[in-house]
Amino acid sequence: MPKQTFLNLDESKRKLITDAFLREFATKPFDVASLTVVVKKIGIAKGSIYQYFEDKLDLFLYLVGVCSTTKFKYIGHIERKDYPDFWFYFRALYEHGVQFDLENPLQSQFLFQLMENLHSPSIKHLYQEMLEQSVAGFEEMVKHEVAIGLFRKDIPIQVMGFMLYKVGVSIQEHLIQFRVINPKISIEKNIPIYKGKKDKLMLTVDHYIQLVKPSFDKKSNQ
Template sequence: MPRETFHKLKEEKKKKLIDGFLREFSIKTYDEASLSSAVKSLGIAKGSIYQYFDNKLDLFLFLVGECSAVKQTYIGHLKREDFPDFWTYFKALYEEGVKFDLENPLQSHFLHSLAKNINSPSIQEINDKFQEQTIAAFAEMIRYEVTHGHFRDDLPLSTMAFFLYKTSLSINDHMQLFYDVNPEVSIQKKMAVYADQKDQLLMKTVDEYVHLLRQAFDPQSND
């Protein structure tokens, strides 16, 4: 967590520091990211960073929390019970994610790069924990659907949760492969990941994946 000295900074300077390090970790993996490079672009002394954070990992985890909190302001109000089925809710999460991306491109780029960042060898343990937490969250969503008879009940929750988790990652891969969505390029241009109408292509792709997912998860698949 940041030290008290960081919290005492003026908001303008705090934002400048956060933005500079978000960009560094968005362009490079965790192991490749350089505090020296980031502070040089910010025009500050490297030693000053250690007045605000204990180390590189402390800074990185702070950025994860900050970006996740911003995204949560977009998706946090969505409640499953307000939607007729899980897939309508699932698509709504993506729609709010698009709004987050278009209005907070730097934070969005950082979260898009999170998968490659936490795959860095030096933080493998954090990667494993992150995946476990994410899969557990999907499992809870699926448990609700199974309990209410909306999803098939003949498969382990862990299998279904892992499949849904991997499918969500595949949607991002799909966009990059087929629709030229390239976060590494868009961040250099200071554009949102899904700028230039690519948000519409994303939602079209989500619809296509939902069509396939229905066949796998809905109760009739168990007939």
């Protein structure tokens, strides 16, 4: 958590510092990202950072929190009960996620690179923790669908939850592999990752849904 000295800064200075480090961590792994380089760019003393945060990790976790909070404002209000089946809900999460990207490109770029960033040796323990949290979230989605009789129950929830998590990962990797998006160029040009790409993203999501839906849905396996 940031120290009170950081919270006491005026909003413009907090944003300057936050954005500068978002860009640094979006382009470099945690262990390579440099506090020294950033403070030189924005013209503050390196010692100031330790007046604002306990250490580099504390700063990094603050950035994760900021971006996650912002994204939640876009997708947190989406409720499963408002959609006829899980896959309409799953699709809606992507649609609203695109809006987050278009309106908050730097935060989106940071989150896009987050799991790769967490492979840095000094914070690998965080990768496992966040992976477990992500998978647990998908397991809860699966539990709900099984409970209301829409998902099959002959496959362990843990298996289906992890598979659903991997579907999301595969969609992202697919878009990069086939050059629909290029996160590195987006960061260099300071433009949203999905600018002008929403239709292709949603078409890809629809294709993946078509592939995996029969494997999850109860009526497809009766």
